[in-house]
Amino acid sequence: MVFPDPPTDEELTLRAQAGESGALGLLLARHQAPMRAVALSLLGYGPDAEDAMQDAFVTALRRIGDVRDPAAVGAWLRAVVRNAARMRLRAVRETPGLDGLDHLHLPDPATCPDKAIERHAMRDWIWSAVEQLPAQLQLVLMLRHFTDITSYQQIATACGVPVGTVRSRLNQARGKLAEALLSTAEEAHDDASALTEDSRQEAVATLQASRLGRRLPQEIAELWPEEAELLGVLAEPGERSHPIPAMRQNLDKGVRQDLRHVVASRDVTIWEMDVTNPADVADPCPSTLAWLMFRKDRKVRTLRVVFPEPPR
Template identity: 25%
Template sequence: MEAKEAKETREQIMEEDLGLVERARQGDTEAFGVLIERHRDKARGIAERMTGDPHMADDIVQDALIRAFMHVGSLVDASRFLPWFHRIVRNQANMRLRRGGPYRKEKPLSAWDKTHAERVDWENLDSILGHLTRSASEAARTEHDPAEHLLRKELYETIRAVLHCLTRKERSIFVAYFFRQLSPDEIAAMHRMPVGSIYTYLHRSRRKLREEHVRISLGLLPEKEGMAMKRRRILDLPPWPAHATTAVSLIDRIGHLLAALGDPWDTAELMGLSGFAFRMKISNKTTFADGIYVYDWRMTIHSVLQTLGYQSSILCGQLAESPVPLLAAAERFPVVLPIEEALLPFIRKYIELGRPVLYFDTFATKPYVHEWALIYGYDDEAREVILTDLMKPEGKRISYDDLAENPLRFLVGIDGEAKAFVPARPSTANGTEAAAAERVERTERAIREAVRYSREGCEYRPMTGYLTYTSGLAAYDRWIGHLQSGHANRYGMGQLAFVYADTRRYAADYLRRVPLEGEAMRLALLASEAYEQAAASLAALSKDVPFIRSTELLTDELRAVCISRLTQAKEFETAAVGYLEKAICELEKEK
C-alpha cells in the first residue's frame, strides 16, 4: 500500500514538474523558482560529490541556475528538464575543476604513458587526440589521483565531437590554420582556392564550432543514430483563394492553417472573433508600422485558438546580443541560443503529424519587413524548411542556420488528436439550441471587446519605456498628429493604411453576419455600414500613400489630404462604436 502511495506521489510530482517547466519555458520566473526549490538539493549533491568541496558546490549550483534560467526556452522536451539541468551542473563542476579545483595537479605531456606513441600520426588531428585520450584514460586507471586525467579525457573527447560538425573541407582548412599554423595564402595554394574563400571557410567553421560546443555543454547534442538520419517531408497545403486573404497576416495564416487541418473558417468570422477587425495601434514616435504587431503574442494567439476550439504549444525566445525586431512585443520572451536542435524537433513533430507550424518570419520578401508564415515542410538533406511567403505564392525555403539565427523566435503548433479537428463553429441551421446560444454568446463577447478596445485601448504595455503606443479610437488622433507635425514615415504610413483599411472592411463583413435578432441586429447592421464607410476612407488613404518601398517625402498637400481621410474615417468609426454600444444595451434588455 505504501509503495503504491509513493508511486502515486512521484507521478503527481512529475506531472506538476511538467507544468512548471512549460510555464518556465514561456518566461514565468515564479514557475522556474518553484521548480528549482524542488531540485536544488539534488543538484548540490551532484556538485559536492564531484568537487568534494561544499562551498564550491554552492557556487556551481548558482552558476548552473543562471545558465538554466537563461536557456530554458531552448529545451524542447519538458520531460527532460531534470537530466538537462543535472548535465549543466556537471559541466559547471567540470569547468571549475579545470580552472583549479581541489584535485588540480598539473603534469607535463611528456610524463604521460607512451605505449601508444609509435602509432600516432602527428599530422592527423584525430590520431593526436585519440592518443591523448587513451593516455589520459590509462593514467586515470593507474594513478592515485585520477580526477585531472579524467577531466582531460573528457576535454579531448569533446574536441573530437565538436570537430565532427565540420565538413571534410572545412575541417581540413581549420586544422591547417589553427593546428598546423599555415597562413591563409599557403592554405589557398594547397587547396587551389582564392584566399578570400579561405577566410569565408574559417569564419563559417568558427561559427559552427561555437554552436556545436554550446550544444554539447547544454546536453542538446543529438544521439549518434539521430545524427545520421536525414528526413524530409513536405505537406500539401490546400489552395488559399484571394477572397480569403487578409492583410493581418497572423489571422490569414491561422485561417490557412485550420484549412490545412480540414476545418476551413470564414475569414470575416476569424477577424471578428479574434478582435483584429476592430484593432488599431499607432506608435507615439512616428507612423512606423510596428504598432500592427505589438500585443501579447502568447496570450493572444493562445486565446484566439482556444476560442476556435484548439489547444496550442508555443516555442518562443529572443537571441542574446542580437538586435531583436519588434522588441516591444518580444521583450518578455526568454533569452535563447542560436541552436537548430532547439527548433527542429518542434517543427518535425508537427509536420510529421500533418500539421503546419505557425512561424514569425523575419526574412519576409519586400515590401514586407517581417510577417507571419506557415512552415509546412523540412528537408534535412538540404538543411532547409519550406514555408509560405506573402509575396511568393509558390512558397520559399530558408536554411536551418537562418532559422536558428532568427533573433525573434516564435513558433506555434496545434495540439490534440486528429479526431479533435472538427469545425468548432456550431451551425444555427442544423445544430442544437445550446450550440446556437453559444454562438450568440461568442458574438456578444466579440462585440463587447470591440467596444472596450475602441474606448480604452490595448491593455498590453511594453516594459521598454521609450516604446509607447496609442490604440483604439485615440490612435486616429495620434496618427493625425504625426501628419500635422510633419513627422510621418511614408513607408510605415503605406502599411498602416493598407492593413487598417482591410480590417475595417472585415469588421463590416463580420457584423453583417452576426446571429442577432430584432433591434440588436438592426444596430449591428448600422455599425457595419459605418465601418464600411471608414474602410472606404482608409482605402482612399492607402491609394494616396501606397504600401511600397519609397523614401519620397509627403508633400504638404498630400499630408492635408491624408489628415482629411483619417478625420473622416474616425467619424465613421466613432459612429460604428456608438451603434455597437446600443446593441449591447439591447442584448442586456433581452436577458
C-alpha cells in the first residue's frame, strides 16, 4: 500500500491563505516545537515563553496572508515568535492587542472577494475558539483585545478583582485559546458577525425604549428577566438591584448614552457607550461607560456597568 506524501509547507500555507482553517492548524502543529525553541532561547523556561507562544499563534492566525514565500513559512512563524518574545523583553508599558489586531491593513472586500472570505473564515474560527473558554476568561480576553478597556488596572476595576487575578486569567485564556484553535481548526464555525449584529440591535432597542420612556419591546424585555442583577457602581450597596430601574434613573437625570461599540459571544456581551451629560449637571458621569453582561440561554443574568475613566 502506498501512502500519499504529506502536504508541504508551501501547500498548507497556500490553502490557509485561501481560508482553509484546517491547513493553518496543521501548520501550527507542525512548527510548534521549533517555535517553542525560539521562545525558550530568548525567555527561558517559564510562563513568559508560553505567553509568547500563545501570542504568536494568534498573530499567525491574523497575518497568515502576509507570508510572501509560502515555502519558507517555518522561518516566518519563528520570526513571529521572536518578535513576540522581544516585545516581552523590552516592554516598558502595557499595550493591548492580539498582536496587531487593530492595525491590520486589510484589503477592500469589494476588490478582493477571496481575501474577504479568508478574513471572515479566520474571524469565525477565532470567535468559535473564544466561546470554548469559561465566561470569566472570555470577559478578560474580550476586554483586553476587543474594547477600549485595555490596561490591566482598568480590567481589574471593571471585573472587581485584583490586577494579579487579571494577569492570571489572561494567561489562562491565551493558553486555552491556543488549544481551542488547534482543536477546532477543521470544524464548521458559526457566523460571528451575525451574533454581534443581533446584540447591536438589542442595544439600540433597549436604549431607544428607555430614552423614550416606553416599555421595552417584548423580545427585548425577555433579555432582562426578573432574576437579572445589576452589579457595580450603579447598584445599591448591599441590595439586589434590577438593571432597568437604574437605567431609567440615569435618564431622569438627563444623562444620555449612545452606543459606540459591541463585542459579543453567546455567554458574554460588552456594549461600549458614549455619555452626554446635561449642561448644568453638578456631578457629571465620565464620557464613556461599558455594560458587561453575562448571559445564559440568551438572557442577561448579571450586568456590571463600569466607567473606564474616573469621574471628572
